[in-house]
Amino acid sequence: MSQNTRTYVSRLREGNAEATRLRIADATRELMLERGYAATTMAEIARSAGVAVQTLYSTCPGGKPALARLVHDVSLAGDARSVALADRPDVQGIVAEPDPAKKLALYAAMATGMFQRADPFQRVLQEAAVSDPVMRELLASTERQRLEGSEGPAEHLAEIGALRDGLSIDRARDQIYALTSFELFDRFVHTCGWTIPEFEEWLTRTLHAVLLAPRTQ
Template sequence: MKPKRRYVSDVRRENAEATRLRIAEAARVLMLERGYAATTMAEVAKAAGVVVQTLYTALPGGKPGLAKLVWDVTLAGDAKAIPQSGRPQVQAIIAEPDPERKLAVFARMALAIYDRVAPVHRVLRAAAAADAGLADLLADTEHQRLKGSRGPAEHLAAVGALRADLSVERAADHIYALTSIELLERLVEVCGWNVRDCEDWLARTLSQTLLETGHTQMPQEAENSR
């Protein structure tokens, strides 16, 4: 009977993930079209094909909880309960033996995430001044992003690539700052850079900031090695 129970559990989990994904996608579309304040739980439930009570049951915290779901799903790209460290993009970074190429892959992942989350972040940021729960959510996402920046810093230290005069904590601060949504947003929207421009700049700047001199190449050398 164990395989049958496991099958039922897997089906339930997949159904729950599918429902969360539908809710998140419906809410994201409505929030981007109308703004956070003008999007109601009833409208999201209708668009997702669920009853309103399902939203309140699945998302503790009401509307800020809905915003958190939209953020989490947009950040990950799906509704699967897989930690960031277990996702293929992160595994590819870990598997890459060359520190500079590690950071190039990391920059590519960071810009792909930025491309997904920037519109959502803009909407939530605009509404946070009038909604304390939403402001708390955005503050928490920043703390989580700083915490998450420690992972790549620790990995570079573990493989002996991190500058000797740079602590893991300070390296994480650099990664957090350089991958800021607001920073990348200004490069794209104010400076007129495209995503590839940002990716190349981020990879080069991370390498020059974090790696021992022997692990880095001059910008032209890095470009020629592509």
């Protein structure tokens, strides 16, 4: 078998696996939005996705909590590709942008898009976590990962000399983490009635104000 043929077969398999993950994620999301986490069964998800129950376990080891995590991850990313966040075009565009203020505008737009995609299912996870310790740990785990992930943009701003004087990377990370939380999005958009563009514009201005050195604003 030639190298080109092996590459083609490998890409075909990756594409098939991605399509299967997406079908499973879509079926899980639809059923859990309709019935809630607890009332949705693995058999129903498999039937809706058109796969065997065993395929659910092989695709997402860990059972129903792992499927909920898959939906969460797909909602944030916008697809089922196994591509690290740092390698995605949105993030690469932020890194490549030379203007720190524009970087944060792009970052705010990316975060707002994630909130919009994850919004309905986030409520399913939060409701399930009230009575399910496994789901509580899943949400706690995603928050820990969000905090860790917020260090990347903080370090990047520090490396290019854009952070406000006296602001450490740790404190910048903490503020990025807190400001880009689902809870803030939920309160502004659903409780206060802000539009999505209004929230994005506020997030952009607030990130600028707390993170950037005055000379970059």
